[in-house]
Every structure is written in C-alpha cells, then in structure tokens.
Amino acid sequence: MSSHHIVRENQEPALIVDTVGDLSEEYMGQLLEWSPTIFVGESSLAYFLLNDIKVDFLVGRLEETVASAQDIKTVSLTNGVVIDALEYLSKKDYKAVNIIASALPKGIEEYCSQINIAFFTAQRKYVYVREKYEKWQIKGLKVYVDQAAVASSKGLRIVGDNIYETIGEGFFSLRFTGDNYVAVGEEL
Numbered sequence: 094m095s096s097h098h099i100v101r102e103n104q105e106p107a108l109i110v111d112t113v114g115d116l117s118e119e120y121m122g123q124l125l126e127w128s129p130t131i132f133v134g135e136s137s138l139a140y141f142l143l144n145d146i147k148v149d150f151l152v153g154r155l156e157e158t159v160a161s162a163q164d165i166k167t168v169s170l171t172n173g174v175v176i177d178a179l180e181y182l183s184k185k186d187y188k189a190v191n192i193i194a195s196a197l198p199k200g201i202e203e204y205c206s207q208i209n210i211a212f213f214t215a216q217r218k219y220v221y222v223r224e225k226y227e228k229w230q231i232k233g234l235k236v237y238v239d240q241a242a243v244a245s246s247k248g249l250r251i252v253g254d255n256i257y258e259t260i261g262e263g264f265f266s267l268r269f270t271g272d273n274y275v276a277v278g279e280e281l
Contacts, residue, residue, distance in 0.1 A: 105129050106211070107187050109152075111174040111194035113140040115215045120281065124191050124213075132181075134174035152177050176200055183207040197276060205274040212276070219278040226277050227266040234259045236267075237278035244270045 108129040113136075116124075125131075125146065133141055135153040142148070142163065153170040168181050175198045182190055182204075189209040197212060197219065204210065205221045212219040217237060220226075236249060236257040248265030249257040259265050269275050 106189035106191050106209070107132065107178075107182055109175055109178040109190060109192045109194075110134070110137045110141075111192070113137045113193070115195050116193045116213050117281075120213065121193070124193070129191070130187075132168065132174070132178040134170075150178070150181070172200070173198055179204045179208065179210075202274045213281070216281055217278040218281055219276045221274045221276055223269065223272060223274050225266060225268045226275075227264060229264050230259050230262070230279075232259055232261045235280050236265070238267060238275060242269050242271070242273070242275045244268045 105127045106129055108124055109132045111134050113121075128147075130149045131141070131147065132150040132152055133148050135151065135155075138148065138151055138155075140146075148163065148165050150166050150168050152168045152174040155165065155167050168177050170177055172180070175192055175194055179190065179201065187208055190211070192210065192212045193214075194212070195214060197214075201210065201212075202221065205223075210221050212221075219237075235252070236259070237255060238257065240251070240255050245268045246257065246266065248260055248263060249267070250260055252258045257267075267277065
C-alpha cells in the first residue's frame with residue numbers, strides 16, 4: 094500500500110480560524126495535517142503568515158498588495174468570520190469543516206444539514222448531531238450539552254448545568270428531543 098494519498102478538492106474538512114489562541118499548537122497541527130482549505134479572520138492572519146502556513150481565504154478586508162503577494166482570496170465580512178466562511182463553504186459543496194473560535198456563534202445550526210461541523214475552543218470540541226450521539230469514552234469525561242434537548246442518556250450522570258460526566262469506561266449515549274441539531278461538547 095502506498096503512503097501517497099490523492100486528495101480531491103472539497104474532500105478533506107476545511108478549516109475556519111476566527112481566533113488563533115483558542116487551540117493548542119498540538120491540535121492546530123493535527124487540523125493542518127492534510128492541508129485543508131483555510132479561512133481566517135483579520136486578527137488571525139498574522140499568525141499564519143508568520144508561521145509560513147498558506148491561507149486560502151481571508152474573511153474581511155485586505156489591502157490588494159498583501160492579497161496578491163500572498164495569493165489570498167477574500168470573503169466579505171458581513172455576519173462574522175465563522176458564518177461568512179460557512180456560507181461560502183456550503184455554496185461550494187464542502188462536506189466538512191473544523192472551526193476554531195472562542196465561542197459557538199449563533200446561527201451555526203442552519204448549516205449543519207449541508208456540512209459536518211466540528212467546533213474547537215480552548216478546552217473543548219463540539220460536534221453537531223441530530224437524534225442521538227454515542228461514543229466510547231473513559232470514566233469521568235465531561236460532556237457538555239443543552240439539557241433541555243436531551244430526551245434520555247445512558248452511561249452519564251448530570252454534574253452541573255448542561256454538564257454530564259461518564260459513569261464508567263465504555264459507551265455512553267444521548268438521545269435528543271425534536272429534530273434539531275444539538276451541539277455536544279467534550280473536553281480536549
């Protein structure tokens with residue numbers, strides 16, 4: 094088996110970076126491993142340029158000389174870095190995206206039916222799911238989810254407002270009310 098991979102356009106998850114400091118260098122490196130299409134906000138651009146990481150799109154405004162010298166395309170900033178990049182990605186038929194930002198933006202659920210979303214903050218990873226979520230995990234892992242959206246759970250106990258904890262090593266599951274997408278977060 095060859096170690097060479099053919100990556101087709103839009104096959105690998107794109108990466109949207111609103112704020113660089115919200116994820117460790119280790120996790121950032123893992124997300125950059127497959128050379129994703131990268132969208133950044135104006136506040137994150139310098140980090141990528143200083144670290145010689147190719148940026149594909151800036152969500153915001155950029156002087157033409159900088160844009161042409163770096164071969165960076167722009168996406169107009171109207172609804173925020175994350176939402177504007179998601180709008181672009183959904184129109185271009187991307188199937189998945191990883192997002193790094195300090196908070197879950199309002200309105201992100203609108204894009205969940207078009208694109209798989211994983212959202213990273215400083216200490217957590219969120220995925221958006223419908224109906225149910227099941228995963229194997231170690232004992233004591235915190236799971237963050239809106240309790241009002243939970244119809245039932247197995248292998249978890251409530252330890253705080255919208256915070257569950259795995260009871261033991263093994264599978265846990267959540268079933269949700271309604272047909273809406275729900276953000277499920279886990280500690281990194």
